[in-house]
Amino acid sequence: MTRYIVAGGVAAGMSAASRIRRLDPEAEILAFERSGYVSYGACGLPYFVGGLVERPEQLVHYTPDYFRSERRIEVAVRTEVERIDRERHEVTVRELASGERRTLRYDRLILATGARPSAPPVDGLELEGIYVLRLVEDGIRLRQALEERKGRAVVLGGGYVGLEAAEAMRRRGWEVTLVEALPQPMASLDPELAEAIVRELERNGVEVRLGEPVQGLEGDRSAGGGRGRVRRVVTRAGRIEADLVLVATGIRPNSELAVAAGIETGVRGAIRVDAEMRTSDPDVWAAGDCAETYHVVTGRPDWIPLGTTANKQGRIAGENAAGGHARFPGVAGTAVVKVFDLGVARTGLSLAEARAAGFDAEAVEVHQRSRAGYYPGGGRMIVRLVVERSSCRLLGGQLAGPPDAVKRIDTLAAALYARFTAEDLYSLDLAYAPPFAPVWDPLLMAARQALRGPRGD
Amino acid sequence: MTRYIVAGGVAAGMSAASRIRRLDPEAEILAFERSGYVSYGACGLPYFVGGLVERPEQLVHYTPDYFRSERRIEVAVRTEVERIDRERHEVTVRELASGERRTLRYDRLILATGARPSAPPVDGLELEGIYVLRLVEDGIRLRQALEERKGRAVVLGGGYVGLEAAEAMRRRGWEVTLVEALPQPMASLDPELAEAIVRELERNGVEVRLGEPVQGLEGDRSAGGGRGRVRRVVTRAGRIEADLVLVATGIRPNSELAVAAGIETGVRGAIRVDAEMRTSDPDVWAAGDCAETYHVVTGRPDWIPLGTTANKQGRIAGENAAGGHARFPGVAGTAVVKVFDLGVARTGLSLAEARAAGFDAEAVEVHQRSRAGYYPGGGRMIVRLVVERSSCRLLGGQLAGPPDAVKRIDTLAAALYARFTAEDLYSLDLAYAPPFAPVWDPLLMAARQALRGPRGD
Numbered sequence: 001m002t003r004y005i006v007a008g009g010v011a012a013g014m015s016a017a018s019r020i021r022r023l024d025p026e027a028e029i030l031a032f033e034r035s036g037y038v039s040y041g042a043c044g045l046p047y048f049v050g051g052l053v054e055r056p057e058q059l060v061h062y063t064p065d066y067f068r069s070e071r072r073i074e075v076a077v078r079t080e081v082e083r084i085d086r087e088r089h090e091v092t093v094r095e096l097a098s099g100e101r102r103t104l105r106y107d108r109l110i111l112a113t114g115a116r117p118s119a120p121p122v123d124g125l126e127l128e129g130i131y132v133l134r135l136v137e138d139g140i141r142l143r144q145a146l147e148e149r150k151g152r153a154v155v156l157g158g159g160y161v162g163l164e165a166a167e168a169m170r171r172r173g174w175e176v177t178l179v180e181a182l183p184q185p186m187a188s189l190d191p192e193l194a195e196a197i198v199r200e201l202e203r204n205g206v207e208v209r210l211g212e213p214v215q216g217l218e219g220d221r222s223a224g225g226g227r228g229r230v231r232r233v234v235t236r237a238g239r240i241e242a243d244l245v246l247v248a249t250g251i252r253p254n255s256e257l258a259v260a261a262g263i264e265t266g267v268r269g270a271i272r273v274d275a276e277m278r279t280s281d282p283d284v285w286a287a288g289d290c291a292e293t294y295h296v297v298t299g300r301p302d303w304i305p306l307g308t309t310a311n312k313q314g315r316i317a318g319e320n321a322a323g324g325h326a327r328f329p330g331v332a333g334t335a336v337v338k339v340f341d342l343g344v345a346r347t348g349l350s351l352a353e354a355r356a357a358g359f360d361a362e363a364v365e366v367h368q369r370s371r372a373g374y375y376p377g378g379g380r381m382i383v384r385l386v387v388e389r390s391s392c393r394l395l396g397g398q399l400a401g402p403p404d405a406v407k408r409i410d411t412l413a414a415a416l417y418a419r420f421t422a423e424d425l426y427s428l429d430l431a432y433a434p435p436f437a438p439v440w441d442p443l444l445m446a447a448r449q450a451l452r453g454p455r456g457d
Numbered sequence: 458m459t460r461y462i463v464a465g466g467v468a469a470g471m472s473a474a475s476r477i478r479r480l481d482p483e484a485e486i487l488a489f490e491r492s493g494y495v496s497y498g499a500c501g502l503p504y505f506v507g508g509l510v511e512r513p514e515q516l517v518h519y520t521p522d523y524f525r526s527e528r529r530i531e532v533a534v535r536t537e538v539e540r541i542d543r544e545r546h547e548v549t550v551r552e553l554a555s556g557e558r559r560t561l562r563y564d565r566l567i568l569a570t571g572a573r574p575s576a577p578p579v580d581g582l583e584l585e586g587i588y589v590l591r592l593v594e595d596g597i598r599l600r601q602a603l604e605e606r607k608g609r610a611v612v613l614g615g616g617y618v619g620l621e622a623a624e625a626m627r628r629r630g631w632e633v634t635l636v637e638a639l640p641q642p643m644a645s646l647d648p649e650l651a652e653a654i655v656r657e658l659e660r661n662g663v664e665v666r667l668g669e670p671v672q673g674l675e676g677d678r679s680a681g682g683g684r685g686r687v688r689r690v691v692t693r694a695g696r697i698e699a700d701l702v703l704v705a706t707g708i709r710p711n712s713e714l715a716v717a718a719g720i721e722t723g724v725r726g727a728i729r730v731d732a733e734m735r736t737s738d739p740d741v742w743a744a745g746d747c748a749e750t751y752h753v754v755t756g757r758p759d760w761i762p763l764g765t766t767a768n769k770q771g772r773i774a775g776e777n778a779a780g781g782h783a784r785f786p787g788v789a790g791t792a793v794v795k796v797f798d799l800g801v802a803r804t805g806l807s808l809a810e811a812r813a814a815g816f817d818a819e820a821v822e823v824h825q826r827s828r829a830g831y832y833p834g835g836g837r838m839i840v841r842l843v844v845e846r847s848s849c850r851l852l853g854g855q856l857a858g859p860p861d862a863v864k865r866i867d868t869l870a871a872a873l874y875a876r877f878t879a880e881d882l883y884s885l886d887l888a889y890a891p892p893f894a895p896v897w898d899p900l901l902m903a904a905r906q907a908l909r910g911p912r913g914d
Contacts, residue, residue, distance in 0.1 A: 058831040329884030336888035374515040404861035411867040418875030427786030431793035432765045
């Protein structure tokens with residue numbers, strides 16, 4: 001009987017464990033998760049915080065009990081894989097509450113340890129009133145703080161989590177300032193699209209401060225010499241009053257466990273894997289936010305931590321740990337975010353990313369209505385395409401517009417997998433009816449623009 | 458100076474004329490349109506009839522005056538091209554109001570004569586109170602009739618126009634019965650999806666009668682011996698009281714002008730064209746609903762009259778008439794329709810179409826939520842894929858669900874152009890965030906199902 005140990009029980013880990021169970025009915029499968037929840041949708045946390053989702057349990061797809069009884073997967077929560085001894089094929093796990101340690105033999109090991117918030121290197125992070133939003137427990141704490149009273153919140157970081165959390169805080173009646181070190185939110189977008197996000201934030205009462213790296217957090221020193229409470233965020237441009245600070249300045253892979261065991265890492269310190277999600281140790285696979293991925297446009301390893309990727313990689317890692325040879329097809333970095341009443345989506349490479357990857361790239365942009373002009377309820381859409389100049393090959397795409405219009409990014413994602421040129425995209429037979437699109441779909445108009453060149457000639 | 462004559466001034470005709478002007482600034486371009494409007498969105502007529510669109514002018518993209526002054530295209534409305542003399546390179550045009558005829562020389566001729574309603578061969582079609590919905594004038598007449606009073610309407614035909622008109626009539630407060638000769642509405646869908654339409658119609662108070670070919674229309678003979686007014690629709694199953702009847706039983710190509718001139722026709726009597734939209738006469742091009750098209754999945758000529766295709770074909774025909782060699786890339790038959798609060802979309806081949814085309818095809822179907830389960834406002838989506846059994850090549854797809862979810866059909870249209878297998882589709886990196894999709898997108902779930910086979914093994 002083969003024993004599989006899975007370190008990490010969220011998207012990638014439980015996908016791997018489930019896949020192993022399906023392919024190896026006899027296997028012994030043990031999964032360990034640091035937090036108190038497994039198999040949850042971390043991407044739903046901002047909606048729980050904002051109150052659109054009532055209970056944290058709604059974010060949980062399956063409980064440890066379900067895994068035990070229905071899939072015969074032993075899941076231990078609040079338990080961490082602390083150490084790997086690759087030579088002896090053993091891991092040391094530690095129950096966090098008791099501190100109790102156990103050493104367990106494994107035949108095959110899956111690392112799905114995820115990522116964790118990466119705070120800027122400043123003073124004051126230990127103050128009370130400072131939050132992150134990664135685990136279910138983080139969401140519960142932040143929601144409690146927002147419900148207790150209203151006040152001034154400062155969100156550090158204009159990525160997905162920062163944007164969604166800012167909206168959640170406004171829903172809760174807080175004053176919100178979003179502080180971003182870079183000159184724009186969502187660094188993976190071209191500045192033109194990021195501007196639309198800034199406008200939407202400001203339209204909804206969020207103060208946006210760009211190009212302001214945080215220099216420190218100041219609190220009131222409590223009389224008793226305790227931690228004190230955060231009162232101000234200090235940036236290059238001054239001090240911002242704050243009753244609460246959310247640190248959403250990005251994440252980094254939890255690869256220390258692997259590194260300590262001598263397993264190779266690659267891009268951004270993520271665990272290096274091959275197309276079968278195998279690490280440098282043939283008995284160890286890695287998947288999800290702790291692992292590298294492969295970019296279909298550049299053809300190179302990359303690190304793009306997203307929930308979709310984590311689920312898929314987990315499935316592949318599980319399949320291969322159980323003896324298969326499934327290959328992860330790579331990612332295009334497709335992502336979508338709702339910012340109040342604006343939807344923004346991206347896939348492939350931004351113009352900056354394309355140039356950094358060595359492409360002679362240019363971008364075209366069209367502004368079109370999402371529905372027939374005469375049909376009520378549509379809105380203006382921005383479609384931006386990044387293409388290789390010589391071949392007109394599509395390298396990436398970005399959309400902004402009404403939330404119901406931006407899932408069309410998937411059409412561009414398919415185009416990237418198919419290595420379409422702008423002409424191929426222009427040839428597509430896209431669906432038209434007045435409630436859904438203009439007769440010339442905005443994606444086709446953008447493709448036509450790309451064929452003409454960026455100056456419309 | 459080259460003289461181009463364009464017969465038909467709606468989508469294909471005016472696209473062709475505009476393209477010619479762009480490529481040949483010296484050309485003389487004359488366009489003739491039977492109806493009183495050019496360059497209008499015929500697909501918007503049901504929304505004008507229902508009152509979502511206030512004025513018929515809103516459906517018109519450009520007026521004859523605009524074409525004359527801005528594009529130097531001479532447009533004559535209420536004027537028909539009656540006859541082509543190919544040997545002499547002449548057309549005879551007739552002004553409908555005066556009956557006056559002119560004979561005009563052409564160098565190159567574009568046929569964009571469109572299609573017209575095809576009524577069943579029954580008695581009573583001459584009665585008062587019987588309508589069609591094809592031209593702007595038809596829409597104005599039908600809207601007036603619906604506004605004058607309320608009563609019982611019978612819609613003959615469950616295609617796009619019939620479905621959208623039934624909704625428009627309910628908006629106007631009429632009782633509506635939809636009568637379809639076939640056992641389902643929307644013959645281009647698999648029955649499973651068509652059922653969702655029937656349920657949505659019935660939920661909104663439309664009586665649906667399927668498998669009931671119309672046998673006749675009965676009226677009250679007026680005392681003065683006039684036409685009389687329609688009172689009943691007679692089907693195999695009985696008589697249906699009717700104060701108004703809309704005949705929406707399909708359309709057929711207006712190819713008589715071409716046929717009389719000895720130009721070849723093909724599928725369903727549409728004008729035969731090559732990939733450059735050239736007819737059997739090298740100086741005559743055809744585009745739009747009167748012309749054949751090419752199906753990217755079957756690789757064969759087909760006739761799929763849709764507004765998107767008409768616009769694209771017109772552009773290609775114009776480009777080539779002006780000396781170019783653009784090729785029409787073909788269609789996948791992508792279409793979408795809103796039926797009250799349900800969106801339905803299709804692309805490629807239905808299961809029946811695939812089998813008729815000689816494929817050993819099977820279909821898989823999944824029912825999934827359109828958004829993350831915990832996120833408010835989503836709904837159940839049906840995703841159906843038609844695949845070739847041996848290769849798992851994708852042959853078609855169909856979606857039904859919340860209107861904001863079904864434009865995702867475009868992703869499947871792109872997949873058909875790229876000749877994706879179900880495995881290729883499954884490998885796509887589709888956008889995920891809770892307001893937009895579950896972490897496993899419904900399209901991916903359907904692809905996975907196709908990889909397992911229709912019985913889930």
